[in-house]
Amino acid sequence: MRRVVISGMGAVSACGNGAQALISATQAGVSGVRPVRFPEIDVQRVGTAAAMSPEAKAAIDEEMAHRMREPVANYALLAAREAVKQAGLETADFGDACGVSIGSGFGGAQTLNKNYLKFGAEGSMRLDPMSVPKIMNNAAASWVSMEFGARGPAYCMATACSSASQSIGLAYQMVKVGAMERCLAGGSEAPLESGVFRVWELLRVMSATKNRPFSKDRNGMTLGEGAGVFVVETAESAIARGAEILCEISGYGTNSDAGDLLRPDAERASACMNVALQDAGLSASDIGYVNAHGTGTVANDVNEVDALRRVFGDDLSELAISSTKPVHGHALGAAGALELVSAIGALHEQSAPPTINFTEIDSKIGIDPVSNTARAISTDAVMSNSLAFGGINVTLILRAYG
Structure with a gap:
């Protein structure tokens, strides 16, 4: 390989x-x-x-x-x-x-x-x-x-x-x-x-x-x-x-909910992230930033954070998580690519981009998703999630090349 x-x-x-x-x-x-x-x-x-x-x-x-x-x-x-x-x-x-x-x-x-x-x-x-x-x-x-x-x-x-x-x-x-x-x-x-x-x-x-x-x-x-x-x-x-290497793609996971056409499944999303981590040869603790699917709909956000807890543990306070969709919009079939550019930016600048427009922590979710202002990070591995209608999940993991 x-x-x-x-x-x-x-x-x-x-x-x-x-x-x-x-x-x-x-x-x-x-x-x-x-x-x-x-x-x-x-x-x-x-x-x-x-x-x-x-x-x-x-x-x-x-x-x-x-x-x-x-x-x-x-x-x-x-x-x-x-x-x-x-x-x-x-x-x-x-x-x-x-x-x-x-x-x-x-x-x-x-x-x-x-x-x-x-x-x-x-x-x-x-x-x-x-x-x-x-x-x-x-x-x-x-x-x-x-x-x-x-x-x-x-x-x-x-x-x-x-x-x-x-x-x-x-x-x-x-x-x-x-x-x-x-x-x-x-x-x-x-x-x-x-x-x-x-x-x-x-x-x-x-x-x-x-x-x-x-x-x-x-x-x-x-x-x-x-x-x-x-x-x-x-x-x-x-x-x-002699090309400059921007980063390494070290992990990829994909699976299907095989359930509801529109409602996401936290167990299947977490399984997708775990497949990507296994492919990358990393543990959850190696990931310093997650660019979440984060659409801003009631169902997606609750389920995605549930999935993240299944992978990273109940306490997500030390993990930088954000959604960049309020900046570039949900571009459907292009969304994952725009978010991967943003994730590479986070890796290069060692800065987690903010989730803008955030006003108040939801007790049903219980996280501060790098709200409104970028946050300094120190990591050589970042994750990007895409959780699609039809129950098709994808996780990509990038690492600094070296």
């Missing part, structure tokens, strides 16, 4: 373009959440989302214009370009030795939404003839593969909110066993379209005020968009190229 490292990362989010913009925002607790309005929704209960600024979105669309692409693919391409540049990859580093594993929960939501509106409201059959290549879930993975000439295996994991983490975990496993030398891995999502937004409203899991994970007055999540992509490769190949 080979050691697997991250040598490059890129991100596009409501916090701005670039991984460092995301890290800076999560460390400072500066939220990318802004007002959004969808004219097609007659009564819009929720008025905010972690959306790209109109100027940033227009600039991305102009730079990445292509008649068979839409935002979900554009975001992935921008993030991949940043990751590839940081890793110092050249044309010869791709080919058959390089795979792609980029997840997405929704795929081409913009084209799907426009077509439904046009067909439903007008009965028009004059729809976008390029709809299929835009809508398909694997569009982002395919475009990244074509952009760089990565001809190894190409995957698109569609496991709801764990899609990105699952995709990164799959890349880690395949590089570890020698199925590929390197992989461009992550997730991308562009769900801020009227139809998608409305059905999330109907599910009654979005906050009409502020996203407050783990807080007593929490009342739901904030939807977001963006992408995160990483260069995942063997330590040997990164060293041979």
Whole structure:
């Protein structure tokens, strides 16, 4: 088994373009959440989302214009370009030795939404003839593969909110066993379209005020968009190229609740974390920071902390735990990638990013999740959790390389 490292990362989010913009925002607790309005929704209960600024979105669309692409693919391409540049990859580093594993929960939501509106409201059959290549879930993975000439295996994991983490975990496993030398891995999502937004409203899991994970007055999540992509490769190949190694992926765990479609299962989430710890050869006490799934919904937060106690013990006061979703939003299939960027930032800066908007400890949860201000940590191992609808859990563990 080979050691697997991250040598490059890129991100596009409501916090701005670039991984460092995301890290800076999560460390400072500066939220990318802004007002959004969808004219097609007659009564819009929720008025905010972690959306790209109109100027940033227009600039991305102009730079990445292509008649068979839409935002979900554009975001992935921008993030991949940043990751590839940081890793110092050249044309010869791709080919058959390089795979792609980029997840997405929704795929081409913009084209799907426009077509439904046009067909439903007008009965028009004059729809976008390029709809299929835009809508398909694997569009982002395919475009990244074509952009760089990565001809190894190409995957698109569609496991709801764990899609990105699952995709990164799959890349880690395949590089570890020698199925590929390197992989461009992550997730991308562009769900801020009227139809998608409305059905999330109907599910009654979005906050009409502020996203407050783990807080007593929490009342739901904030939807977001963006992408995160990483260069995942063997330590040997990164060293041979003279690349800077950002960190090592040392553990990956995944399992299924095989229970309720929407309600999380603390026992299964804790089992997932334990699988990742075993894979990493670490004990719970070795982890100095956990980037929690932390959506801010009543059910998720109670269950996730229950799961953390099963792994780390009843007293969590010495463990830095936080959710960065109030900063970059819950970007669904891209969430795990944005959170992994944030976790790498925590590892590098030895600083746990804050859970902003936190007001009061909930007696049913009983933790202070690094509330509102970043907290100094001293650790060489961090954990990131993704607990998805459908009961699909993923845990990733990163270590300082050395």
